[in-house]
Structure formats: structure tokens, C-alpha cells
Amino acid sequence: MALDITAARLDPALLDLPWELPLEEWPQDLLAALPQGISRHIVRFVKLSGRVVAIKEIHADLARREYDTLRILNRLDQPSVMPLAVISGRKTADGEPLDACLVTQHLKFSLPYRAVFSQKMRPDTTRRVLDALAVLLVRLHISGVFWGDVSLSNTLFRRDAGDFAAYLVDAETAAVHQQLSNGQREHDTVIAHGNIAGELMDLEAGGHLEEGVDPIEIADRIIHRYELLWEELTATERFESTERWKVEDRIRRLNNLGFDVDELDITTDIDGTHIQIQPKVVDAGYHSRRLMELTGLDVEENQARRLLNDLDAYSASTDRQNDDEAQVAHDWVSEVYTPVTLAAPRSLRRKIEPAELFHEVLEHRWYMSEFSGNDVNIMDAVADYVATVLPNKPDEDAVVGLDTQEMPIVADIDAGRKG
DSSP states (O other), X not given: OOOEEEOSSOOGGGGGSOTTSOGXXXXXXXXXXXXXXXXXSOXXXXXXXXXXXXXXEEOHHHHHHHHHHHHHHHXXXXXXXXXXXXXXXXXXXXXXXXXXXXXXXXXXXXXEHHHHTSSOOOHHHHHHHHHHHHHHHHHHHHTTEEOSSOOSTTEEEEEETXXXXXXXXXXXXXXXXXXXXXXXXXXXXXXXXXXXXXXXXXXXXXXXXXXXXXXXXXXXHHHHHHXXXXXXXXXXXXXXGGGTHHHHHHHHHHHHTTEEEEEEEEEEOTTSOEEEEEEEEEEEOHHHHHHHHHHOOOOOHHHHHHHHHHHHHHHHHTTXXXXXXXXXXXXXXXXXXXXXXXXXXXXXXXXXXXXXXXXHHHHHHHHHHHHHTSOOOHHHHHHHHHHHTGGGSOOOSOEESSOTTTOOOOOOTTTTTTO
């Protein structure tokens, strides 16, 4: 069988997979047991070279289009899965043609929405999940990306310092433009509203939504959240020339939302009495970029915000506010962050990624301090967390070597947050 392979960097192990078999017939010993969302196509998680990849069986033209779109999204630094290859030209042993396969890298520590909602969740958790999807849609639209099929099913969620970060996982209908029109944005939000309401109704029918929660109202809320965020990021603001501090105030508000302003459009009236500003270039990831510059740690936005706060607290507690910031950050990583994240036994580290573990230890420390009435040392807090909370958490990393049909749905991700 002569395969046609499209890949930026080919993993030779791909050639050893049984491409002559329909994907649904692949042997269990190749598969990784992971929570899986709903898809219109056959999707399997496969163990490959010590990692896990997602393989989707799809028509060759659609596979190549999605592969190209995902590569663009990755170049634009948009939250999306990473494409690895397209395998086409597949045939069975009898010479019958098979659909092509799109291979993407599995996003570690991510969960489909059905795994997130696998047990009844508090309304606040529902809000945080949907807020993450609203932020993702805004980020895509700012970069000129029309999604075309916005839904919970086409999204993966990773925990982000008590909140969630959302990633686009299905780009079959996505298209990248220089800029979106208001009509294109409205089309995406209409699709989002219908899909999300339907998916929440399905969860409600399965008993996974809190009693009394209205799926339509929640879908309305996510669109309202999207519109508020879009307005804050793009709206023109007009003020008196004596109120120039409002320029910095606007930038600070955007930074607090996790967005960085690279360029502002500032105009002044002819008589100089009024100033008008509008963000021209807005990029997400303000805190994560700052943390990366200081420490080299690559984490989610809310995790970065929490880590930077702890770094500031470390600087104040050691009376080093006037020292070189990069050196203080280096010492914080060596003396605080690394010892905490390495305190978990190797057997438990697959349960939670390091930055989220650090965040949860800080939360655990706060509750311990409140209970005891005294400040608790962070290493005492991590020891208690590892002993009492972490063993009871579900694995959020890849689970390999299990029968995917027998794997239970991931347990309530809120369990143990309050230690």
C-alpha cells in the first residue's frame, strides 16, 4: 500500500500503524484510554513513541484543509490542538479505499466537556467552563478566525488556576481571514447559541446539570459574556484631554482580563479638548508571556497570574522589591516553585499538571491557615495536600494500557479543591 503522507516532521513510528484497517477496527493494545467527546467521525487515541496522538478518519480533502487551518492557528498562537500529519491513499488488504486520517497531538491534561460535566456540577463551575469558551471565541475572532461550528463538543478544557482554558479541537469548518465582519461574528455566535443550548439540554436529560438550571438561559449568558468582552477589547473610548490617565486605565483593564495591547489608535479633536482611543492590536496571554520572560515557565493565563502573585509575595517577604526582577524570579523558581511541584511522588504526577498543582497547594495552604489561625509553611501545606487530596484526584494526563470501553468517565473535577 502506497501511503500519501503530509507532515511537517514525520514520526517514523506512524508508518508502523495498521493503516490498512478501518480506524474502528484498530487493536486495543494500540489505543490509549482517554475521555472522549462526541464526534461525527471515528476518532481514536493512539499510543505513539511514548506520547498520545488523536487520529480522526475523514475525507482526504477535509483532512488536508483542517491540517492547514490548524497549522495557521498554531502560528497565530491560538489555543488549538497541534496537527501532526495527514495519512491518505489508504486501502484495505482487499484493495478497498479507506478515508484519510488526520493526526493531531493529544492535548495533555485536557478534558472534553462531557468528562467535565460527568457529575452534577455547581452553577459556578458551569459558568467558568462557559466563560472559557467565550474567551476562546473572542480570541479567535480578534485574530480573524471564523469557527463555523462553535460548540462544547468541538472544544477541550484544561484547568487554569481554578478556572478553565478552552482549546479549539475541531477546525473542519474554520477559516482564517485578515479581519472578520460583524456579520461573520454574528453568524458564529448564532451557531454557538444553538449548539450550546442543545448540548446543555442533552446534559440536562442525563441528569448532569444542577436542578433548575435553564440551558437556554445559560446559552444566552455565554453570548452576553462574549459581547461584553468583545466591547471591552475593541470599543472606542472618548474622554476629556485633562483625563489622559484613562489611557493607562484602559490598558490596565485589558491587562487584568489577560490581554496585552501592542498598539492603540489615539486621535485628538482639532481644538484639543477631547481624546479618543481604540485598541488596534490586542493579544491574549499578557500574564503568561510575562511569566515566561521572567522564569521560562509556560503555563495557562490564570495560572500565570497566580504564580506572578506568589512571586510578588516572595519578593516582599524576602525584602527584595528593589532587586533585579529576573534574579528574584530565578530564586523563586529554585526555592519555592520547583520544590513544591516535585513534592508529589512520580506515581501521582500524572493526576495534575505542575502549575495547577502549585495553585491548588496555595489554595490548600490558605484553608489550612484559616483553620489553624496561623500562617502555614508552604512545604507543610504541600505535604498535607499530597497526603490527603492528590491521591483522590482523577488522572488528567493520558491513561494508557486500559480498555477504552471499560474506562469510567472522569470524576468530578471540583472534588478536593477545598482540601
